[in-house]
Amino acid sequence: MLRFAGVSKRYPxxxxxxxxxxxxxxxxxxxxxxxxxxxxxxxxxRNGEIVGLVGLNGAGKTTAIRIAVGVSLPTRGSVSVDGHDxxxxxIEAASTLGWVPEFPNFEPQAGALDLLQYFAGYHGMAxxxxxxxxxxxxxxVGLEGRERDRVGxxxxxxxxxxxxxxxxxxxPKNLFLDELLNGLDPxxxxxxxxxxxxxxxxxxxxxxxxxxxxxIEQLSDRIAFVHQGKLIKTISHEELEKAPGSRLRIRVTxxxxxxxxxxxxVGPTETDGPTFVLAAPQVDPAEVNAQLVRRGYRxxxxxxxxxxxxxxxxxxxGEDT
Amino acid sequence: MNSFxxxxxxxxxxxxxxxVMLLTTLLSFVALTIFVAVARPLSxxxxxxxxxxxxxxxxxxxxxxxxxxxxxxxxxTYARDRATGVLESVMVRPVTxxxxxxxxxxxxxxxxxxxxxxxLGLLDLISVFETGYALPTLQxxxxxxxxxxxxxxxxxxxxxxxxxxxxxxxIMGSAVVVFVLIDIVWFFLLLFVGVFFGGxxxxxxxxxxxxxEYVDPSGFPLLVxxxxxxxxxxxxxxPPGGLGSIGISVPFLVVAGLFxxxxxxxxxxxLARTRD
Numbered sequence: 001m002l003r004f005a006g007v008s009k010r011y012p013x014x015x016x017x018x019x020x021x022x023x024x025x026x027x028x029x030x031x032x033x034x035x036x037x038x039x040x041x042x043x044x045x046r047n048g049e050i051v052g053l054v055g056l057n058g059a060g061k062t063t064a065i066r067i068a069v070g071v072s073l074p075t076r077g078s079v080s081v082d083g084h085d086x087x088x089x090x091i092e093a094a095s096t097l098g099w100v101p102e103f104p105n106f107e108p109q110a111g112a113l114d115l116l117q118y119f120a121g122y123h124g125m126a127x128x129x130x131x132x133x134x135x136x137x138x139x140x141v142g143l144e145g146r147e148r149d150r151v152g153x154x155x156x157x158x159x160x161x162x163x164x165x166x167x168x169x170x171x172p173k174n175l176f177l178d179e180l181l182n183g184l185d186p187x188x189x190x191x192x193x194x195x196x197x198x199x200x201x202x203x204x205x206x207x208x209x210x211x212x213x214x215x216i217e218q219l220s221d222r223i224a225f226v227h228q229g230k231l232i233k234t235i236s237h238e239e240l241e242k243a244p245g246s247r248l249r250i251r252v253t254x255x256x257x258x259x260x261x262x263x264x265x266v267g268p269t270e271t272d273g274p275t276f277v278l279a280a281p282q283v284d285p286a287e288v289n290a291q292l293v294r295r296g297y298r299x300x301x302x303x304x305x306x307x308x309x310x311x312x313x314x315x316x317x318g319e320d321t
Numbered sequence: 322m323n324s325f326x327x328x329x330x331x332x333x334x335x336x337x338x339x340x341v342m343l344l345t346t347l348l349s350f351v352a353l354t355i356f357v358a359v360a361r362p363l364s365x366x367x368x369x370x371x372x373x374x375x376x377x378x379x380x381x382x383x384x385x386x387x388x389x390x391x392x393x394x395x396x397x398t399y400a401r402d403r404a405t406g407v408l409e410s411v412m413v414r415p416v417t418x419x420x421x422x423x424x425x426x427x428x429x430x431x432x433x434x435x436x437x438x439x440x441l442g443l444l445d446l447i448s449v450f451e452t453g454y455a456l457p458t459l460q461x462x463x464x465x466x467x468x469x470x471x472x473x474x475x476x477x478x479x480x481x482x483x484x485x486x487x488x489x490x491x492i493m494g495s496a497v498v499v500f501v502l503i504d505i506v507w508f509f510l511l512l513f514v515g516v517f518f519g520g521x522x523x524x525x526x527x528x529x530x531x532x533x534e535y536v537d538p539s540g541f542p543l544l545v546x547x548x549x550x551x552x553x554x555x556x557x558x559x560p561p562g563g564l565g566s567i568g569i570s571v572p573f574l575v576v577a578g579l580f581x582x583x584x585x586x587x588x589x590x591x592l593a594r595t596r597d
Contacts, residue, residue, distance in 0.1 A: 121324040122414035
């Protein structure tokens with residue numbers, strides 16, 4: 001389980017000075033007008049749950065993930081991984097996490113298998129079983145036969161696959177994936193998707209950041225929207241279904257004024273050829289169906305037309321699509 | 322493989338480190354050959370004095386090049402990894418920032434010690450080959466310790482620069498500037514100061530030169546050699562009041578050695594703990 005508690009990150013205007021706590025006293029050399037990269041983020045990812053992190057460039061998604069995995073320090077607040085603070089109890093917290101960065105960066109001169117074994121050493125893993133495990137991981141991510149190749153010779157997609165192998169090395173219970181699908185080919189995307197679903201089933205807590213909103217929409221149990229460093233909303237799949245932009249599309253055999261009047265009594269309704277479009281996200285589709293049948297109409301088609309995540313996101317941040 | 326052993330081997334396998342040691346040994350060989358060719362026919366030195374001069378010449382060559390060894394090993398072990406983001410692939414593991422920087426620094430210390438020991442061993446072999454005599458053990462040990470402190474000090478400066486600058490180019494560029502200032506400009510500065518304050522034959526002039534040598538990590542091997550050889554410049558310059566009167570004594574050398582070995586690294590360690 002992952003928990004962000006009031007996490008803020010502010011990069012100092014003067015980079016020779018350490019970052020200042022936004023709530024703390026002003027210090028010499030600090031500019032007060034600088035916008036924080038992350039501003040009081042509160043978020044929880046439960047075990048067996050995938051939470052998608054959505055936001056524009058510079059919204060703070062990568063900063064949040066970097067703080068959570070311990071490569072960046074928060075200016076204020078804390079991140080706990082399975083109850084362990086990532087700064088104060090780094091060893092305990094990091095032992096159960098895996099991270100795939102947006103742009104994986106590994107020692108270019110190292111061989112893939114050597115480097116995985118080197119990383120395994122930090123998890124207290126060594127010997128022949130570890131070597132076998134590393135080989136099997138490389139095989140799983142599609143790097144079979146490249147064990148001895150230098151990581152520096154890998155393409156961006158292969159580096160991403162290698163990063164996935166490195167992230168899975170310690171069988172993590174908490175996974176941070178930053179733009180996981182960037183640079184992957186269709187096979188890699190399918191593998192990643194299946195992997196995520198399988199890890200979720202095994203009880204892994206997964207925080208997934210991506211610009212590919214359809215993937216986020218498909219994979220995530222909940223979606224967290226970050227804008228200008230702040231968490232502006234967290235929404236579940238069910239809530240997204242009933243979002244204000246969702247509509248009910250209804251087709252009956254003989255559409256007439258009576259059907260339209262009934263639907264308008266339920267909510268704002270427009271006609272689209274032979275179809276009625278009811279913009280009332282909270283309405284129960286089964287009840288609408290029953291009422292239409294009771295009034296003598298034969299319902300040919302009735303389905304919820306959900307607002308897509310992209311439209312929802314832009315409506316949320318107040319920008320036109 | 323153990324992560325620490327991997328880091329040590331990585332330094333030793335580094336082409337830059339190997340090149341520096343090869344170049345230094347090669348230059349030592351050339352210098353020694355020239356020295357033997359010039360000095361022997363003149364019968365200018367006795368065996369002991371010969372050996373002292375040999376150690377001095379070799380020490381000066383090594384002291385000039387060893388900063389490059391320190392810079393290269395510090396850069397390839399820590400500074401480059403930090404600047405390019407490679408270090409993050411380690412930071413995400415169950416290991417503290419302090420442990421990472423300390424482990425890599427120790428790897429540099431051990432790799433430097435091995436590289437210098439091998440180079441001095443070769444130097445000893447060259448001396449036997451050229452002059453027929455092995456070099457005095459005490460002088461070699463002194464030179465080894467002085468060069469190790471020098472190498473480690475420059476590596477520590479690289480560790481520190483890695484936390485002050487962001488790009489590999491800026492770090493390496495600054496390291497080159499530091500090398501030129503400390504290794505070359507400083508040498509001429511202390512000669513000038515020595516002459517200006519009464520020449521190298523007076524206690525006043527010598528103590529100022531020694532003071533400046535303490536401020537400069539590349540001067541440390543020369544101070545250690547002065548101590549083990551009983552005088553400056555291969556024992557040719559004897560201060561009127563003894564070496565202690567110009568500040569060359571065990572306590573000063575120990576403090577300076579510890580300072581240069583530890584302080585740049587401790588500053589880097591502090592920055593590693595408190596800054597991204």
